Amino acid sequence: GQQLNQSPQSMFIQEGEDVSMNCTSSSIFNTWLWYKQDPGEGPVLLIALYKAGELTSNGRLTAQFGITRKDSFLNISASIPSDVGIYFCAGRRFGNEKLTFGTGTRLTIIP
Amino acid sequence: SAVISQKPSRDICQRGTSLTIQCQVDSQVTMMFWYRQQPGQSLTLIATANQGSEATYESGFVIDKFPISRPNLTFSTLTVSNMSPEDSSIYLCSVGGGQEKLFFGSGTQLSVL
Numbered sequence: 001g002q003q004l005n006q007s008p009q010s011m012f013i014q015e016g017e018d019v020s021m022n023c024t025s026s027s028i029f030n031t032w033l034w035y036k037q038d039p040g041e042g043p044v045l046l047i048a049l050y051k052a053g054e055l056t057s058n059g060r061l062t063a064q065f066g067i068t069r070k071d072s073f074l075n076i077s078a079s080i081p082s083d084v085g086i087y088f089c090a091g092r093r094f095g096n097e098k099l100t101f102g103t104g105t106r107l108t109i110i111p
Numbered sequence: 112s113a114v115i116s117q118k119p120s121r122d123i124c125q126r127g128t129s130l131t132i133q134c135q136v137d138s139q140v141t142m143m144f145w146y147r148q149q150p151g152q153s154l155t156l157i158a159t160a161n162q163g164s165e166a167t168y169e170s171g172f173v174i175d176k177f178p179i180s181r182p183n184l185t186f187s188t189l190t191v192s193n194m195s196p197e198d199s200s201i202y203l204c205s206v207g208g209g210q211e212k213l214f215f216g217s218g219t220q221l222s223v224l
Binding site: 035041045097 | 112115117121142152153154155156159203205207208210211212213214215216217218220
């Protein structure tokens with residue numbers, strides 16, 4: 001099935017740095033969701049976005065629904081060790097209950 | 112959000128055997144979804160399980176290999192049949208949570224020798 005392209009594939013940052021990642025598609029989506037997955041766990045929902053241009057925050061996390069409806073962005077400010085993990089975007093088209101998942105961005109914090 | 116419990120959390124199995132994974136939700140839900148996550152990969156939908164009807168499988172997945180039961184609105188099982196090492200993956204149960212959100216269980220880590 002189709003997957004969304006996430007960039008970057010992996011990131012190595014120092015604690016305290018800000019993080020930006022994005023998710024792009026050739027198709028229009030009506031809902032964007034961002035998840036974080038820790039090793040050995042299922043993905044945990046971070047933020048949900050429902051309309052173009054929407055900007056939503058969850059603590060140090062901020063996500064945006066792209067104006068073209070073909071992309072979405074996630075920013076993490078002042079990263080901390082517990083931010084380590086894999087971040088997945090997921091999109092849903094109008095009238096379709098299925099989610100399409102991104103390829104994932106692996107975040108590593110360098111001591 | 113719903114509380115989703117999956118059992119077992121992990122297992123190591125011999126090729127040719129079958130494993131049944133259980134998913135229990137703390138509230139009634141219409142649709143339950145089963146995903147597979149191969150090592151280092153993203154999530155791929157296996158099938159959608161509706162109570163009272165046969166599961167709907169995605170392209171590349173068949174009922175003989177991944178039979179699913181959905182006896183009520185809070186429970187589902189996925190069986191991985193006649194396993195081979197290629198079936199080594201994380202298997203995840205998920206449910207809708209309103210406002211088009213999807214919530215996941217903690218997953219079952221399967222290794223096939």
